[in-house]
Amino acid sequence: MAETSNQQIFIDLEPGSEWRFELEADENIAARVQSPNPVFINSDELPPVTWYPLLRHLKSSIYAPSYAKLEVSALPISQYTSTSTTQPQLVALHLALERQRILAKRHISGGPSNGQGYSNGTQPITRGPRVMVLGPPSSGKTTVVKNLINMALSSGMGWSVGVAGLDPASPANLIPGSLSLSTPSDPLPTHHLAHPLGSPPGSVPSSSTSADVSTLGWWFGHLEPTTRGTDVWRKLVTSVGEAWTKRCDKDVNALASGLIVDTSSAFINPMLGTRKDDPKARYSLVAQAIDTFSIDTLVVIGHEKLTIDLERLLSPRGVRVIRFPKSPGAVDLDDAAREIAHAQQVRAYFYGEPSIPREFEKLMGRMTVAEAGFSPYSFQIGWDTLTVLRVGEENAAPSTALPLGSSRILSPTRLTRVDPSGPAHVTRLLNTVLAIVAIDKQDRIPKIKPEATTDNIKIETQSTEAVDVKIENPVDNEDGQPAEEGEGEQEEEAGDAQEQEDAEDEDEVPYIEEVGWREVLGFIVITGIDHQKKKYTVLAPSPGRLPSTVALAGSIEWVDTE
Numbered sequence: 001m002a003e004t005s006n007q008q009i010f011i012d013l014e015p016g017s018e019w020r021f022e023l024e025a026d027e028n029i030a031a032r033v034q035s036p037n038p039v040f041i042n043s044d045e046l047p048p049v050t051w052y053p054l055l056r057h058l059k060s061s062i063y064a065p066s067y068a069k070l071e072v073s074a075l076p077i078s079q080y081t082s083t084s085t086t087q088p089q090l091v092a093l094h095l096a097l098e099r100q101r102i103l104a105k106r107h108i109s110g111g112p113s114n115g116q117g118y119s120n121g122t123q124p125i126t127r128g129p130r131v132m133v134l135g136p137p138s139s140g141k142t143t144v145v146k147n148l149i150n151m152a153l154s155s156g157m158g159w160s161v162g163v164a165g166l167d168p169a170s171p172a173n174l175i176p177g178s179l180s181l182s183t184p185s186d187p188l189p190t191h192h193l194a195h196p197l198g199s200p201p202g203s204v205p206s207s208s209t210s211a212d213v214s215t216l217g218w219w220f221g222h223l224e225p226t227t228r229g230t231d232v233w234r235k236l237v238t239s240v241g242e243a244w245t246k247r248c249d250k251d252v253n254a255l256a257s258g259l260i261v262d263t264s265s266a267f268i269n270p271m272l273g274t275r276k277d278d279p280k281a282r283y284s285l286v287a288q289a290i291d292t293f294s295i296d297t298l299v300v301i302g303h304e305k306l307t308i309d310l311e312r313l314l315s316p317r318g319v320r321v322i323r324f325p326k327s328p329g330a331v332d333l334d335d336a337a338r339e340i341a342h343a344q345q346v347r348a349y350f351y352g353e354p355s356i357p358r359e360f361e362k363l364m365g366r367m368t369v370a371e372a373g374f375s376p377y378s379f380q381i382g383w384d385t386l387t388v389l390r391v392g393e394e395n396a397a398p399s400t401a402l403p404l405g406s407s408r409i410l411s412p413t414r415l416t417r418v419d420p421s422g423p424a425h426v427t428r429l430l431n432t433v434l435a436i437v438a439i440d441k442q443d444r445i446p447k448i449k450p451e452a453t454t455d456n457i458k459i460e461t462q463s464t465e466a467v468d469v470k471i472e473n474p475v476d477n478e479d480g481q482p483a484e485e486g487e488g489e490q491e492e493e494a495g496d497a498q499e500q501e502d503a504e505d506e507d508e509v510p511y512i513e514e515v516g517w518r519e520v521l522g523f524i525v526i527t528g529i530d531h532q533k534k535k536y537t538v539l540a541p542s543p544g545r546l547p548s549t550v551a552l553a554g555s556i557e558w559v560d561t562e
């Protein structure tokens with residue numbers, strides 16, 4: 001209940017209650033605890049007597065395990081307190097995971113197992129918990145993941161928990177459209193929408209409004225997996241899994257700490273990823289993620305049928321399926337709210353964490369400090385210098401050009417190069433976010449002699465026999481423009497040898513398909529296109545040369561409206 005005295009606003013919290021708020025576009029508030037007992041936001045303790053900024057559009061809650069008094073700088077229009085919290089269930093789940101971590105650590109360090117380090121009484125516990133959280137849209141998956149991470153990182157045990165983000169719409173630390181892997185070292189704060197699971201790969205030192213999270217990213221380029229994009233998705237998930245395995249091989253603490261995986265709500269669709277050659281398969285992408293990360297615990301939020309379905313499917317594989325209640329506080333996010341969150345996430349990648357609002361200057365007392373903003377950099381780069389690729393999109397001769405009765409089979413993960421001279425392509429690229437990928441010598445497909453300069457395309461005849469045929473001069477494949485000279489400072493710096501090589505390979509995608517599921521080096525966005533000069537204007541997070549001039553496009557766009 002809120003009370004006002006001497007222009008101060010206090011909220012009294014009963015033991016085991018949470019204060020929930022939904023901030024409007026113009027509401028920035030700060031909160032601080034004014035009682036000896038601590039309060040928590042997503043299981044991260046509010047620092048004592050320090051103002052904790054809660055910025056516009058944020059929807060969250062502050063939990064008090066025992067009686068607490070909270071002071072807020074202003075009362076949001078939408079706020080209430082409630083004792084119907086899922087915090088006790090979260091704590092119980094955390095304790096079960098913590099036990100597994102401790103036993104795994106004991107096993108890894110060769111300590112006595114005294115019969116406890118065994119799961120099911122037979123298998124020794126050799127590694128920390130591998131948990132995946134599943135549920136319908138807005139059921140609170142990311143919130144549960146964040147709470148579990150924060151409880152583990154606050155336990156004082158020095159855990160190094162892995163966080164895999166398999167929800168490209170709620171990116172863990174990166175731009176929407178990414179899959180990610182991070183190992184945060186400090187509890188993740190909740191100040192704004194920009195980074196639901198921490199801050200971007202730190203080019204700046206950590207501060208108290210973001211967590212120092214070194215994040216690896218992979219580019220899916222779309223907000224959710226679809227059956228059509230399944231092949232690329234699977235490759236990307238495998239890449240994330242390999243990175244996690246590598247991490248565990250090098251760091252036994254990560255192995256003992258375990259992994260928590262956030263997932264896309266699309267995962268609850270049983271038919272997602274079902275292939276024509278195996279039409280009866282259900283939950284194939286869930287099963288793939290479970291195998292890839294050796295998941296042992298699946299947490300299903302508030303969905304009874306899904307829990308039962310998955311239990312039937314996964315129990316034989318030794319996966320524990322737990323039904324977890326949906327928090328009554330979880331807010332149904334509509335399209336508008338999601339768009340705002342995505343725009344803030346992209347903006348924060350380029351400009352850094354949102355700054356602390358001016359109106360907080362009048363608040364007396366200590367304030368959690370803001371991250372220094374980044375210095376994004378805008379420059380022009382020639383169409384021929386920046387090679388923009390799409391993964392898994394058809395971009396070849398039209399089917400009508402094929403022999404009668406035949407159909408084309410293209411690799412579902414093939415790369416196509418965006419042809420800047422085709423007007424449709426250029427228009428599509430405006431405002432597009434691009435993921436920069438590293439290229440090395442082995443990635444180049446050796447140039448084929450002119451008579452063989454074709455696209456290898458399999459043609460399936462009606463008798464279903466596959467034969468290889470070659471189609472010359474694939475339509476829409478490359479512009480064939482010679483590389484421009486003197487593209488400006490950035491270009492000369494960025495282009496170097498690669499620019500020359502790109503110009504040579506104008507008629508085909510010169511790289512192997514693996515480039516499409518490689519870890520990304522960073523992101524840029526195309527903010528302008530000069531058709532006359534054949535140049536893109538791009539925004540990068542920092543000045544200096546691009547680490548590579550090969551970039552992957554998807555369907556993620558961003559226009560800075562601030």
Ligand SMILES: Nc1ncnc2c1ncn2[C@@H]1O[C@H](COP(=O)(O)OP(=O)(O)OP(=O)(O)O)[C@@H](O)[C@H]1O
Nearest residue numbers: 059060061137138139140141142143327329330331
């Ligand atoms: N107990 C709570 N009190 C207040 N707000 C909450 C609570 N739990 C979750 N929320 C809010 O509800 C919204 C939805 O939660 P969250 O993003 O965790 O769900 P999700 O299942 O991951 O969503 P998505 O559909 O994006 O996958 C978020 O804005 C979150 O901050």
